[in-house]
Amino acid sequence: MPELPEVQTIKNDLEKAVCGAKIIRVLVNNPKVIRQPAPAVFKRSLEGLGIKRILRRGKLLILELSNGKFLTIHFKMTGQLVLRKAATAKKNLESSQPVNINSRVTFYLNRGMILDFNDQRLFAELRLINDWQELAFIQKLGPEPFDLTYADFKDMLLKRKTAIKPLLMDQAFIAGIGNIYAAEILFHAKINPGRSAQSLTQEEQDVLYKQIQAVLKSAIKHGGSSVDDYVRVSGKNGDYARFHQVYGREGKPCFVCAQPVKRIAQAGRGTYFCLKCQV
DNA sequence: AATGGGACCTGCGCGC
DNA sequence: TGCGCGCAGGTCCCAT
Secondary structure, X not given: OOOHHHHHHHHHHHHHHHOOOEEEEEEEOOHHHEEEOOHHXXXXXXXXXXXXXXXXXXXXXXXXXXXXXXXXXXXOOOEEEEEEEHHHHHHHHHOOXXXXXXXXEEEEEOOOEEEEEXXXXXXXXXXXXXXXXXXXXXXXXXXXXXXXXXXXXXXHHHOOOXXXXXXXXXXXXXXXXXXXXXXXXXXXHOOOOOOEHHHOOHHHHHHHHHHHHHHHHHHHHOOOEOOOOXXXXXXXOOEHHHXXXXXXXXXXXXXXXXXXXXXXXXXXXXXXXXXXXXX
8 A cells, every 4th residue: 555655666766767758648447546537538638748747745646747737646555557668568468468457547658668557446546637736635634754843743742632543644644654654653663553642752752753754764765565556666566564563463473572463453444563562 | 623434446365 | 165254444524
């Protein structure tokens, strides 16, 4: 599930590969993922445009186009952007390998590149809009973790009684953190996910602030976490899952104290943590 | 303000 | 072996 580090990785990969490229043809294989405008208009408007710049805000990927409009992509849980060469596509076709069964939208670019937007579960949202900043979702978004000052973060924590883990996942509180990184950050900060935000000591606030940045930064450095569907633009896995301390490790020994990692449900989501290390 | 649920979806893994 | 069911979670939306 692409969270901030995964979307940032896609942005970085895409910048190298398709910045300055032109969209020649668009194939809408499943109109469900096109939220705006009507799929036929979406297709027609995009064809012929260049890709000028790639941006990210929270978990949203934004492609700035040569006419000043924006193509926004929210990956939700199973969205992928995978680049392939046109020649490879032909070869696959010849060997009748079923490739990209979940390709919902295919972007044919110049330079012989094909960009597939895959999405198994059809939750993803693609939009072609005049101004991405006007999206309701964007307006409600909290600060970017890397722009947030420590003083502001402390203030934000003190105002909230909610459990810290669901709060970290609340996009209106802070943008970009999902279920995986909320768990990993809290493990590194040694904070129990059920703790009320305003109960954190000064020292805990400080460590939490630092670990949000450290964990996200390290995850970006390693190309994100390939659990479930996430892959990089190259189709290869991100590397960060091998650094996971608690996420998806229920019953397995904590790397620090060897106690079995615990899983509980919080706000309807699975939370992984170490009872002994996280107080 | 905070919390809890359902909805949207599909594939997987589990139990029988 | 096969079938049905629950689960996975990002976001929105409604109810309390």
